Structure formats: C-alpha cells, structure tokens
Amino acid sequence: MDPTAALPQPQYATHDVTNQPPPLAPYDASDDAALLEGLRREGAEWAEQGIRRLGARAGSAEAQEWGELANRHEPELRSHDRYGNRIDEVDFHPSWHHLMRTAVAEGLAGAAWADDRPGAHVARTAGGLVWGHTESGHGCPTSMTYAAVPALRATPDLAKVYEPLLTSREYDPELRVPTEKPGLLAGMGMTEKQGGSDVRTNTTAATPTSEPGVYTLRGHKWFTSAPMCDVFLVLAQAPGGLSCFLVPRVLPDGSRNAFRIQRLKDKLGNRSNASSEPEFDGTVAWLVGDEGRGVKTIIEMVNCTRLDCVMNSATLMRKTLVEAGHHVRHRSAFGARLVDQPLMRNVLADLALESEAATTLTLRLAGAADRAVRGDEQERAFRRIATAVGKYWVTKRGPAFTAEALECLGGNGYVEDSGMPRHYREAPLLSIWEGSGNVNALDVLRALAREPGAADALFGELARTRGADARLDAAVTRLKSDLAETDQAGARRLVERMALALQASLLVRYAPAAVADAFCATRLGGDWGYAFGTLPAGTGLDPILERALSGGN
Structure with a gap:
C-alpha cells in the first residue's frame, strides 16, 4: 500500500485560470467590412470567394503558428559548406517555407502581372491584407518579386525569359539555374553604407564585358533583404552613369555567381526575413534599361x-x-x-x-x-x-x-x-x-x-x-x-x-x-x-x- 495515498492531495487552487480570453485562432482574417467593400468597389469582386477562403486559412491555428515559429527560429547564414566551399546560403525554418509557398500559390508575388482580368492587382492587395495576419516578414520577397516585373520590362529580351517565372505560382526555394526552375523570386540591391536612400552616391562599379549587355559588378551593398531570392535588380555605376542590372544567384552554366553574403542584419523586427550585406566582386550582371537611367x-x-x-x-x-x-x-x-x-x-x-x-x-x-x-x-x-x-x-x-x-x-x-x-x-x-x-x-x-x-x-x-x-x-x-x-x-x-x-x-x-x-x-x-x-x-x-x-x- 502506498503510504502517501491517505495524505491530502494538492488542489493547486491558486493556479485556476479565470478571466483570461480563449485563443483567438481560428478566426476569419477576411471578416472585415471595409476590406470586402473596397475589393468589390475597386473592380475585383470576382476574387471575393478566394479572399474569404484565404482569410479563413490565415486565421487558422496552423497558419498563426507558422508565423510565430518563423520568427522564433530566425534564418541562419551558411557562408561555406562542410568542405570549405563558399555557398552563401540562408537556412529557414520549415514554417517560413509554408508561409512562402502559400503566398506564392495565392498570387501574392508576381502573378497579378499575368492576369488579364480587371482588378487583378486589387485582388493581390486584398490577399496581402488578409494573409498578412500570419506574419509580415515573408511579405518582403513576395513584394519585391511583384515589383520587379514592370522594371524588368525595360529590357524586353530579359522580360521574355524571366517574367513567366516571376509570375508563376510555384515556390521553389532551391538555388539553381533560374530558367530550370518552375518559379522565381526577385530581390533588389539599391542602398550602400555611404548613401542609403541617396543612391546616386553609390560606388558599386559596373564594367562592360565583350558580350553586349553583360557587365561585371564590384562593390558592397548595405541592406539587401531576402538574399535567398533567385535574381536581383541592382543599381551600380556604369560608364554612362547609375544603371540598373539583373543579377542572378546562379549563372546559366550552373555555377554560383559572386554574391558573397558578409553578414545578416540583426534587426529590431522583421526577424523571420533575412536582410544582408552582399559583396560583389566579378559578379555577372545584365543591363536593364539604358545606361545612366537606373533610377x-x-x-x-x-x-x-x-x-x-x-x-x-x-x-x-x-x-x-x-x-x-x-x-x-x-x-x-x-x-x-x-x-x-x-x-x-x-x-x-x-x-x-x-x-x-x-x-x-x-x-x-x-x-x-x-x-x-x-x-x-x-x-x-x-x-x-x-x-x-x-x-x-x-x-x-x-x-x-x-x-x-x-x-x-x-x-x-x-x-x-x-x-x-x-x-x-x-x-x-x-x-x-x-x-x-x-x-x-x-x-x-x-x-x-x-x-x-x-x-x-x-x-x-x-x-x-x-x-x-x-x-x-x-x-x-x-x-x-x-x-x-x-x-x-x-x-x-x-x-x-x-x-x-x-x-x-x-x-x-x-x-x-x-x-x-x-x-x-x-x-x-x-x-x-x-x-x-x-x-x-x-x-x-x-x-x-x-x-x-x-x-x-
């Protein structure tokens, strides 16, 4: 017989939970009259069913947990592999990939540019207004991918190759030759430590090669978010002045482009998203638009x-x-x-x-x-x-x-x-x-x-x-x-x-x-x-x- 069986058992009465709210999730992030009315008014009423479906998913316990985990387990830089080869990769928690995969599949990256329906860009914005209830950091690469498409159109030959991939609804986080992937993400590298928003003070140099439209870059960017993207629009000083360039992480022959991530920023917030300082040295880049017209x-x-x-x-x-x-x-x-x-x-x-x-x-x-x-x-x-x-x-x-x-x-x-x-x-x-x-x-x-x-x-x-x-x-x-x-x-x-x-x-x-x-x-x-x-x-x-x-x- 257990000699303690007859003893009074603790009731832990001081630990009773009262007057606390239950968990909010699940809830419907699209249950917002101002949002739904605006969606209809601005020409995207056809998207309402999809927005409501996405709102329910955003407010689910699973998606809310993705947001929490993606911020608790922050991205980590791996500059080299185990053998000493420079790889410059960033590792993310699986929750980040769940968030990204959903966002891209729901058209929150570049898909609106491939949608001819009036209101396609409104529908994308409304989708962001509800899916953003999960967390904000992964909205950075989807936003830059969306924004890269009209800039890339300044050079139709490049747009012909990359636009169908930037407007894809397929998320593939692996670094490999861009044209061999089902979908791409785009980032941008504009600012440098000596100028910030004053990009005309940029010192990154672009040197023409013997191949028309192809340059090599040398310099250091100060705040380049989402360095795991496939391609970047980068500002650099060409002979004709400040110009815009397309920089892929992986070159057409399968080799890694010179995109050396010196460190990840230790930021106040937005911690699920990696922000970096990349260094270019012999980095291959393609001119977008005209020389001297980068801005x-x-x-x-x-x-x-x-x-x-x-x-x-x-x-x-x-x-x-x-x-x-x-x-x-x-x-x-x-x-x-x-x-x-x-x-x-x-x-x-x-x-x-x-x-x-x-x-x-x-x-x-x-x-x-x-x-x-x-x-x-x-x-x-x-x-x-x-x-x-x-x-x-x-x-x-x-x-x-x-x-x-x-x-x-x-x-x-x-x-x-x-x-x-x-x-x-x-x-x-x-x-x-x-x-x-x-x-x-x-x-x-x-x-x-x-x-x-x-x-x-x-x-x-x-x-x-x-x-x-x-x-x-x-x-x-x-x-x-x-x-x-x-x-x-x-x-x-x-x-x-x-x-x-x-x-x-x-x-x-x-x-x-x-x-x-x-x-x-x-x-x-x-x-x-x-x-x-x-x-x-x-x-x-x-x-x-x-x-x-x-x-x-």
Missing part, C-alpha cells in the same frame, strides 16, 4: 513596393485591432467586461476609424495601380502622388496604433507569446522601407513640381466629395493654399494634410455616416486629443464598433 528604370519597382508598405501597415492595424477586440470581449475589470466600459469603447472606436481609413486608402491605391497598368493616364497621375502620400502617412500611424492596441491587452500584451510585441517591432519598418518619412514627403513635393497632372489628379479625387462635409471642404481649401506656400521644411505638414483629406474623402464617399462623421470631426475638425481614445462626446461609438469588431470569437 528611372527601378522607380516603377519602388512605386509597387511603396504600395505594399501601405498595405502591410494597414494589415498590422487590422490584425492588432482584431487581437485587442478579442481580448476586451473576454476580459473583465472593475465589475464589467472591458468591451462594455465607455473609455475602452472610445479607444477601440478611435482605432477602428484609423484602421478603416488605412484599409480604404490601400484599396483605392491598388485600384489606381490596376487601372494605370491598363492605360488610364488620370489614374496613373493619381497613383504617382497618392501612393507617396499614403506611404508617408499610413506607415507613420502604424507604430502609435500598434502600441495602443497592445495596451488594450495590458500586461498580457507586453508578453512575447501574445504576439503583440512582434507586431509592435514590425510597425516602424514600414515607414523606413522604401524611403523614410522625409524621403517620401520630399517625393511628394517632387511629384507636384515635375509630374504633369499630379496635383490635378489629387484635387480631382477630392472634388468628388465637394459639398458633402463642410469640414472636408474647408480642409481642401486650406490644402490648396498650402501648396503655394510650402517649402521643404514644411513638406511633412503638407503631406499629412493631403493624406487626411484623401482618407476623409474616401470615407465620406464609401463608409457609413457614423464612421465618416467621426473621422472628419477628429482628424479634420480638430475635436480630438493627442492620443487614441479621445473621440468627442456625442460620437456614435456603437455603429463604429459593430462594424469593426464583427469578426473574431
């Missing part, structure tokens, strides 16, 4: 990736709002559920306004990109200025938004396994990637000064709501006078006002009255504090929250 050639790539920065910021906003909403539904304090407490409702409603404005603008920009590809010059001009405006503002709002959403969870949100710290670390990247705030604000001034029709396109868009809201009308009038007076030092203030007017006009046109009125009253009317959760008395919180928090558990 012009690659700028189309930048416009595409800037749209994805807006998309990814809007995705983080929505994801963290869903997390916050789920928590407050299931958590009680001071005798009531958090979601029923007036001040918490004010915070959530304010976040909901910001999220809807970001999502609506993202899909409008995607619609403009889609129509511009199809030859609409008015939309091309609008896209040129509005994408830079959106990139500046939406990505600037992201860090403050994710911090506030994290705070809704209290101490639970500050703990790593809640996932919220990962989202918070990710948010600042999107303001830095493809040009910091200053670079984008100055780019807006450049578009106004140099791009025919840019200002007219922006004000033409704003004119569609003339007379619908007095606060919006007043903001547009101020904006017109600001254009005549703004210098470089005032660029951020001008672009902020552009962004708010544009978001407000879209909400006035398309969102429910409660959403549009609250946004105009606060962001344009000045009846707002410095922090989220300062909506004025009398704001109709209930319809805003019912619309924003319809999903979840």
